[in-house]
Amino acid sequence: MAGPRGSKYYDVFLKYRLDLETVDGKAILDREGFDLLNAINETGSLSSAAEEIKISYRKAWGIIKEVEDKLGFSLVCKQRGGAEGGHTSLSTEGDELMNAYNELTKEFNISMKEITRKFFWSINKKPGDED
Secondary structure, eight states: OOSSTTSTTTTOOOOOOOOEEOTTSOEEEOHHHHHHHHHHHHHSOHHHHHHHTTOOHHHHHHHHHHHHHHHTSOSEEEEOOSTTOOEEEEOHHHHHHHHHHHHHHHHHHHHHHHHHHHHHHHHHOOTTOOO
């Protein structure tokens, strides 16, 4: 909530996004891609990860392939099925990327909470309120 009950900004929220893109602004990895990588890390399976974030297996595989092509390195390691079934895990580079992204997101959330509080305080203040 962005303001006290009854204020004009009560039901307004401020959102931000952390995406990877090229220097010329072309998308590489967005929130859905990061969610997919986190889900792969948690489940150990591309199909389970796709199901968890509610996308098709085909779309999940397409996201991984496209991002790997753009970055020039593998994000996941795949082990084909067999007696024990298949397995997908993050590669060393994928794990490093996700750890860094998750830490960055955590730090951004802490900072954004304070920044957002100040922003909404400034637009909700009434005449006579002190700075």
